[in-house]
Amino acid sequence: MAELPDEMDAIDPAEAGGPEVLQLVRRPVPKPGAGELLIRVAAAGVNRPDVLQRRGFYPPPPGAPSIPGLEVAGEVVATGEGVQPELFGQPVCALVAGGGYAEYCAAPAGQCLYVPEALSMVEAAAMPETLFTVWTNLFERAFAREGDRVLVHGGTSGIGTMAIALARLFGLELIVTCGSDEKCRQAEALGADHAINYKTQDFVAEVRRLTEGAGVDIVLDMVGGDYLPRNLDCLAEEGRHVSIAVQRGATAELLIPKVMQRRLMLTGSTLRPRPAAFKSLVADELARSVWPFAEQGRLKPIIHATFPLADAAEAHRVMEAGEHVGKIVLTVG
Ligand SMILES: NC(=O)c1ccc[n+]([C@@H]2O[C@H](COP(=O)([O-])OP(=O)(O)OC[C@H]3O[C@@H](n4cnc5c(N)ncnc54)[C@H](OP(=O)(O)O)[C@@H]3O)[C@@H](O)[C@H]2O)c1
Missing domain, CATH: 3.90.180.10 (Medium-chain alcohol dehydrogenases, catalytic domain)
Structure with a gap:
């Protein structure tokens, strides 16, 4: 010793x-x-x-x-x-x-x-905090597999940049949101397939456009609050929504029939x-x-x-x- x-x-x-x-x-x-x-x-x-x-x-x-x-x-x-x-x-x-x-x-x-x-x-x-968090939430809780389309808010955050890295390695198609055009370009340079400036664009409409109306398989959400119903509108049938933070608020109002009709799954975790x-x-x-x-x-x-x-x-x-x-x-x- x-x-x-x-x-x-x-x-x-x-x-x-x-x-x-x-x-x-x-x-x-x-x-x-x-x-x-x-x-x-x-x-x-x-x-x-x-x-x-x-x-x-x-x-x-x-x-x-x-x-x-x-x-x-x-x-x-x-x-x-x-x-x-x-x-x-x-x-x-x-x-x-x-x-x-x-x-x-x-x-x-x-x-x-x-x-x-x-x-x-x-x-x-x-690496550990973001790697353990993104891995467990994206791959274990939301069952991400090659070819899945994923929306991650906060694309240039510690969490977002790790999500981009793992998406590249494991064959996920990744859409991120960021708060400026410059951050969008940086997220794309790091390997995000698409980046949406959430301050100037409606991310729900953009996700629908980018996926030709199909929606994404997974949303990894660190925003919460009024993003929740909008996130659900981004999800494809059988889509999975994973909450990891509530930066815009801890409560949300949802249309439950949307969850039922599209067989959505809502989950989340704190590490x-x-x-x-x-x-x-x-x-x-x-x-x-x-x-x-x-x-x-x-x-x-x-x-x-x-x-x-x-x-x-x-x-x-x-x-x-x-x-x-x-x-x-x-x-x-
Ligand atoms: N559940 C867990 O186990 C767990 C573990 C670790 C971290 N977290 C959470 O994950 C989040 C990210 O952590 P970090 O360390 O990576 O933080 P960070 O680097 O400071 O990133 C925070 C991010 O939040 C984004 N953001 C804030 N408001 C937004 C909004 N309205 N729409 C879209 N994006 C918004 C910011 O994007 P812009 O700057 O582009 O606006 C920024 O990229 C934190 O909320 C943290 O508490 C959860």
Whole structure:
């Protein structure tokens, strides 16, 4: 085992608020519990849920650290009981329920993927949250298969850019929505088949036009509210609607007969509170089905910007400004 310090730098705001609450503080280095690894963090991904947590709207689930950060990459510097000691010294990335904005982070071993040479630590840290989310929702909950037509809102978001990458690899036809013409062009340059500017175009009419009236097989929705009935109007018969966020509101009014007549399926999920056993199963599936593409350099996240951990506030300001394309990542050490 490496010689480890007792304390580390971390971001752990005492109260909810604006980006300015994200200040460096000293915290004890976590001890890896049974089945866990301790990672010396090289980079930590920033995700929209971190912003919600900072503002006080998305508290960590029971047992999770108060330190924000849902994904990290770095070197294994200690292993807990029941974890193969051979993992010591290995480069890994991990999905965590919190604790990423820190110099050290404990992660369940089952939620780690090793970092292949084709990925930098920054790239590896930018993948777990969106990869686990898009994979489970698109492929497991909505049964995406080659040839399916899919509509994803927020095409240039962290989630949207991962959806574009997976759609390319797994043969999905992807339509995305974005808030500007420039973002639409960027989404298409990344591999989206079509991008609709939702501020200047009616996305329902555009989806109908692009699919010659047939509609899409799947909608992956991070908008909610009044988008829900419009999303259903985009779906083909037997279409599947997956909710992953409610940025425009948590309630919606639907015409139930439309669901019945077109045999639609409505589902959704939140990743963070799911048990480690579930996340480990997903990691196994990703290691088999998706990670070989990462090893070959065919799956990489889109990195918008990196900031040192001490500048986490600036990273959140950039995310909230909403001009980013892809991921924002904190570098540590
Ligand atoms: N359920 C889960 O397990 C889970 C896991 C991770 C993330 N999420 C959610 O997924 C969403 C994306 O996360 P992220 O980290 O990728 O965030 P992000 O990069 O900040 O992206 C947010 C996106 O929302 C889009 N958006 C906002 N209002 C919209 C509207 N009215 N119509 C279309 N798009 C709209 C923005 O598009 P424009 O900038 O083009 O307007 C932007 O691309 C967040 O809401 C997050 O909470 C859910």
